[in-house]
Amino acid sequence: MDLINDRQSGLLEKIGRIFIDDSAEINLLMSNVFNLIVTYYNIERGMISIYHKEEDEIFVDIHHGYSEEEVNKGIYKPGEGIIGTVVKTGNPYIVMDILNEPKFLNRTGANRNTTANKISFICVPIKLNSSVIGTISVDIINNYGRDLADEYHALTTVSIMIAQAVKGRIDTIARERTLKEENELLRKKISMTSIQGKLIGKSSEMKEVYEKIILVSGSDVTVLITGESGTGKELIADSIHRNSKRSAGPFVKVNVAALPKSLIEAELFGYEKGAFTGADKMKKGRFELAHGGTIFLDEIGDLDISLQVHLLRVLQEKTIERVGGSETIPVDVRVIAATHQNLEEKIKKNEFREDLYYRLNVFPLLSPKLRDRKSDIVLLADHFLELYSAKAEKNINRISTDAIDLLVAYHWPGNVRELENCMERAVIMCSEDVIRNYHLPPSLQIFHENSGHGTLEERTDMFERELIIDALKITNGNISNAAIKLGTTKRILGYKIDKLGIDYRTFRVGDK
Structure with missing residues (x-):
């Protein structure tokens, strides 16, 4: 016994x-x-x-x-x-x-x-x-x-x-079921191309992101956004905040990777006067500044493991203590974190706390790679063209067919951020009303050449084909007017059209 x-x-x-x-x-x-x-x-x-x-x-x-x-x-x-x-x-x-x-x-x-x-x-x-x-x-x-x-x-x-x-x-379980039911309703209703006008895309991958943004915006749960650099994780976090009940409150952004280890604790939680050399007055930290709103912790995977316990305490107890102080200060803050790193791998290497990961990963949200949503590339390129043409005070109104082919074929390791930089450069390089393939960065040209487009004849034909198609688009498939626009004769243009296998009738809008 x-x-x-x-x-x-x-x-x-x-x-x-x-x-x-x-x-x-x-x-x-x-x-x-x-x-x-x-x-x-x-x-x-x-x-x-x-x-x-x-x-x-x-x-x-x-x-x-x-x-x-x-x-x-x-x-x-x-x-x-x-x-x-x-x-x-x-x-x-x-x-x-x-x-x-x-x-x-x-x-x-x-x-x-x-x-x-x-x-x-x-x-x-x-x-x-x-x-x-x-x-x-x-x-x-x-x-x-x-x-x-x-x-x-x-x-x-x-x-x-x-x-x-x-x-x-x-x-x-009840909350999860409620979220699932709301998600099903949203799937039937949702038909959008952007959230708050900042996120752009019509692909199924982006529609799923929009659904999740609206779904999670109605609650205060912690969100962990994962995805490669340049995919727009900050824009997703901003959209969650703007569509939430906290939208009237502050949206405080913190790039953890950009802060020196010695300053992170003071930046996040603030400090009291005299806490360290140079602390001549009390300063509120980012969590206090975000009170009543949302704090976005970008690159959370770079947070030193010795400091992770302090963040865990905030998530558990909703309180902070300033550096050099003993007062417990309550904070009403919604936390959204983001990382391009594999946190589960970092846990295995003892570089990230498992308990903190579970606290952050209440609602995971994946920001898709641009190469996984190629149908959005032209939409994004047009958006950036309009944006940077206006800034440069240039009247560039479209992207040529061959330039579009280059954009779509490229693998975009830098994702949307790389595409934006690409289009900004193209606008600077362009001196006409159309972005052409030679206005795009060399990286895209080299990628295209490595894909099998390399001989002089092929490149010449490709360039001529691009010019002719653009002219036919503008003139509604009228060969005579297209020839005038290109500074050649109708006979020569007709020969080129036959040689390059271009069907001018497809550009006659009224015949479709």
Whole structure:
């Protein structure tokens, strides 16, 4: 008996230690608790099931020894089987031999090898304020028909300990379901090309980004934006803020990578007068300045690991302390972080805290690469052309067909930022009303040449074809007018059109 009590005490002590670490996510916390139970007792399989009142159904949440297919089958109504009976009555249920229990439905379809071992089954309710919110149920190998009082008391005690965590898990699942339902509604309604006029694109990848922006803007959850450099992560963060209930508040941007390690803490959390040499007056940090609004932490992957615990505290407790001060200052701030790095790899290298990652990654959002949304390249190029033509006070109104071919064919390692720089340069280089392929940067020309367009004849034909097509577009397919515009005769132009295989009729708008 002393051995049994010692084992139970050891289990409860370890469970208590898990609950002390409040940085763990609820589902991770519950999984750790359940794994301890499995380890301490001879448990074949088991589960923590949650009762969802709105659906009036009981679902498996945490499990051991079941396949995902079996878990998906394990759904009960109150009163159905043993689990449903426990939820309905609030009373525990112990079966010494499941083979002889008619209430045991085995709805999961798990293959219980009853010919080799005698399996007992225990199911205890998880209660909060006298209401049943779930169950813990386990299969125990019990060939000798021993008394299961020790296991029953341990499971009952654990059910009391995890009740608040289960309630938190129910709330989390409810929020996730609400978000999913809202997302489905948005998918039917959404038909947009930009959010607040800053994000541009009609591709399916960008429509998904727009949907997620609107979806997450309605809440205050922390967002982690990932994606390559130059994909527009800051614009996404800005759009989330502008479409949120915090839009009237400040939007404070912090580039973590640009701040020296020695200054990051003071910049983020502020400092008191006399905190260090040169601190001749109190200064508020970025978190205080963002009070009532949103703080955007760009390149969060570059935050030194020694400082990550301070950010974790802000996310957990919603308070900060200035450097050199002892006053705890509450802050009402929505946090959006971004990185181009793989934080999971950094966790493996002990360069990023796992608990901080889970706090930041509540709502992940991927900013797509430009090469993955090629249908947006022309739209973006036209936008930048209009923008920089106006700034340069030039009347450049379009991009030639061959220049478009170069833009679309290029792989854009620098993403949208590289495309913007490309179009700004093209506007500077251009002295006519059309951006042509030779106005584009050498990197695009070299890429095109390496793709098999290299001989003098091919390049000459390509250049002539571009000029002729542009002229035919302007003149609505009229060869005579196109010849005049190009400074040649109708006969010579007709010869070139035949040689290059151009169908002038496709440019006659009225004939289409």
